[in-house]
Amino acid sequence: MTVQKFFRNRNLALIAIALLLSGLYFSTATLIDYHLVSSVKAIPAAIVWMVTNFMPTSRAIAALPEIVTKFTQTVTLSIAATLAAAFLALIVALTGSETTGINRFTKLFARIFASFCRNIPLIAWAMILLLAFKQSDLTGLLALFLGSFGYLTRAFMALIDTKATNIYETLSTTGANYLQIVCQGILPSISSSLLSWILYMIENNIRDATLVGILTGTGIGFSFDLYYKSFRFDLAGMTTLVIIVGVVCVELLSNQVRRLMR
CATH class of the missing domain: 1.20.5 (Single alpha-helices involved in coiled-coils or other helix-helix interfaces)
Known part of the structure; x- marks a missing residue:
């Protein structure tokens, strides 16, 4: 040609x-x-x-402490859901990875279960759980947990298969058992990448938790929905401003931690 x-x-x-x-x-x-x-x-x-x-007024400034408190609750909920999901996702990723998987059944089960959790949208999880647990912090936490679990499991599997294959093979030839290979070889070698994924998921969940809160009646998302539906637009504007500033601050802090881990 x-x-x-x-x-x-x-x-x-x-x-x-x-x-x-x-x-x-x-x-x-x-x-x-x-x-x-x-x-x-x-x-x-x-x-x-x-x-x-949406321009904040004196009434909105007076309500700022309450709005910040709600945002803090949202951040706390997001961190708790992400860390719990990351812990379980790491266990499932180790058992489902092509490198460290225990057997063919665990590999298949882990991938199917993670794919199932990941492919259901977060809003769908919130709506499904809302029917069972009603409007509560638990509903929001579980929705964020399930969405984060599926995403992190897939990411951790890819990370292990990409960076840990040679380590697994090398330590296996020395006679190290499975736990020694995982705890003393694989996890230390991928720890910085694991932390990077966890920080990214925390940032993402803080954003998503705002939307989930509208459905589950929790956090700053519910406050925004309440202010907006009651035509208190100045308070809704202040809520939006707090969300923007808070998310930017969390992202800057996350980026700084990533730099220190390199």
């Missing part, structure tokens, strides 16, 4: 993909009666409305 023919075929493929995506967009937009131009024109008015109504 000549160079000219190669680039011509690539350009034709890009054009075909662009046409396919454009056709998909216009067909779905027509189906739901969505108009892009009207949406763009509505943006300035929407910004003016948000600035006018």
Whole structure:
């Protein structure tokens, strides 16, 4: 194949993909009666409305301690759910990994169970658990736990298979038993990567916990929903500001910890 023919075929493929995506967009937009131009024109008015109504007032400033307390509860819930999920995910990942898996059955079971938990959306977990446990902190914690467990199990399995295969084979030849290989060889070698994944999951869960709280009636998500539905938009605006500042601070702290672990 000549160079000219190669680039011509690539350009034709890009054009075909662009046409396919454009056709998909216009067909779905027509189906739901969505108009892009009207949406763009509505943006300035929407910004003016948000600035006018969501601007924190003296009443919102007075409620700041309560809002911060609710956000602290959300952060605590997210950390607890993530750490519990990480502990169980590490055990399941070790038994389900191609490198450290005990047998074929444990590998298959671990992967199926983790995939099941991961592929159910977090909101779906919250709604399912809401029917059983009603609106409570436990419902929010379990929803975050199950979503985090599936995600972390898959990540830990990939991490073990990528970084620990040579370590497992080397220590096996020296006569080390399974626990010695895992505890003294594999876990120390992947500890920094494990911590990085856990910190990432904590950041992600703090964001998700806000939305889950609207359904489960807990944390700062429920406070925002309550303020918004009662037309106290200044308090809702202060709640949003606390969420933004809090999430940014958590992310900066998480990045600093990652740098120290390198």
